Amino acid sequence: xxxxxxxxxxxxxxxxxxxxxxxxxxxxxxxxxxxxxxxxxxxxxxxxxxxxxxxxxxxxxxxxxxxxxxxxxxxxxxxxxxxxxxxxxxxxxxxxxxxxxxxxxxxxxxxxxxxxxxxxxxxxxxxxxxxxxxxxxxxxxxxxxxxxxxxxxxxxxxxxxxxxxxxxxxxxxxxxxxxxxxxxxxxxxxxxxxxxxxxxxxxxxxxx
Numbered sequence: 001x002x003x004x005x006x007x008x009x010x011x012x013x014x015x016x017x018x019x020x021x022x023x024x025x026x027x028x029x030x031x032x033x034x035x036x037x038x039x040x041x042x043x044x045x046x047x048x049x050x051x052x053x054x055x056x057x058x059x060x061x062x063x064x065x066x067x068x069x070x071x072x073x074x075x076x077x078x079x080x081x082x083x084x085x086x087x088x089x090x091x092x093x094x095x096x097x098x099x100x101x102x103x104x105x106x107x108x109x110x111x112x113x114x115x116x117x118x119x120x121x122x123x124x125x126x127x128x129x130x131x132x133x134x135x136x137x138x139x140x141x142x143x144x145x146x147x148x149x150x151x152x153x154x155x156x157x158x159x160x161x162x163x164x165x166x167x168x169x170x171x172x173x174x175x176x177x178x179x180x181x182x183x184x185x186x187x188x189x190x191x192x193x194x195x196x197x198x199x200x201x202x203x204x205x206x207x208x
Contacts, residue, residue, distance in 0.1 A: 001202040002166045003173035004195055005152065006180065007060065008037035012050065017188035019052040021195040024173065026055045027082065030072070032062045036184065037177070041072065048077050058104070060084050066091065070098030080104055082127065092122055104152065109139045119147070127175065130155035144169055159190065162197050174198060 006018050007027030018026050028047065032038045039047070048057050059078035061069050063085035072078045082104040083091070092103060105123035107114055108131030118126045128151060130139035138156030150172035157165055158179035165174060180190040 002171060002198050004198040005058065005173055005175040006177070006186075006191055006194070007058075007154075007175055008035075008177040008181075009047065009186065010037050010039045010043070011186075012047070013188075014186045015047050015050045017186055017191050018055060019050075020188065021192045022052060022054050023191070023195050023198075024056060025058050025080075025175075026051055027058045027060050027175070027177070028078070029060045029062075030068065031064065032060075034062075041068070041077075044072070045077050056080065058082050061087075063087065066095045066098060070095060073099045073101040080125075082106060083123070084127075084129075089122060106154070109143055109155075112143055115143055115145065118151075119149070125150055125152060125172070127152035127154055128171075129175075141165070141169060159193050159197060162194060163201060166198065166201050 003024035005025035005027055006023045009015065009018065009026055009028055028039060028044050029035050029037045030044055031040060051057055057078045058080045059069055059072050060082045061084065069081035073081055080102045084106040102124040104125040104127050105121045106127040106129050107118035109115060109128050118128060128144065130137050152173045152175045153165055153169055153171035154175035157174055157176045162174060176194055180186055180194060
């Protein structure tokens with residue numbers, strides 16, 4: 001039964017869209033200026049206050065000081081922290097000193113060695129991505145073996161390939177962002193359709 005995460009939320013309209021569709025996770029990119037989807041901690045707190053309690057908030061961080069995700073986790077603004085930079089096992093250990101909340105570590109998958117490295121991570125969950133972040137491109141799915149731990153599949157997923165991804169790779173959760181945008185803004189209709197696809201595959205029904 002696959003779950004779905006909608007990432008890169010940054011406005012009240014985005015919150016209204018996910019509240020209507022009710023994905024399992026909502027992802028917020030926190031203070032990473034290189035991404036136009038980045039938001040401040042203050043904006044994150046405001047948006048989370050309007051997020052449905054049925055949706056789990058995830059903070060996405062790129063090489064951030066450990067104190068930033070730690071505080072947001074401990075105060076309850078986010079329930080999970082996704083580490084999407086070059087954070088290593090030492091970083092994860094330091095963060096664990098601040099919080100026992102669950103962590104997701106993202107990995108760029110280009111070779112079988114990348115997969116092996118991901119599987120050795122001490123994070124609670126791993127996320128397999130193509131590495132560019134929000135580019136709409138997939139990686140070589142044939143590199144993914146049978147994985148015995150829960151993982152997120154990201155990178156180039158859209159409403160056209162989502163069913164194939166879920167049925168062939170059996171990820172614990174799928175993660176979508178850029179494919180659900182129109183002119184760089186989240187599209188409520190696309191969000192609804194993506195959630196419907198995952199729910200239908202999991203429960204045999206059409207509506208979220």
